[in-house]
Amino acid sequence: MKLAINIDMDNSAFEDDWRFEAGRILKNIFTDQLMRIPNHPECTITLGLYDKNGNKVGSVAVSP
Secondary structure, three states: OEEEEEEOOOOHHHOOOHHHHHHHHHHHHHHHHHHHOOOOOOOOEEEEEEOOOOOEEEEEEEEO
């Protein structure tokens, strides 16, 4: 099984301090989003990642 995290940091939410916004998104992945992924190792599940402005900036995916 694989866990893939993809974040595109080419927008204004990352301009001031990219570390803060990337950290906020990663914290959200590990404290909330992973718990929402069903435990079905035979299928691929993908969830969107959003910056502080509500723009989709990436995804987290679990695949066999």
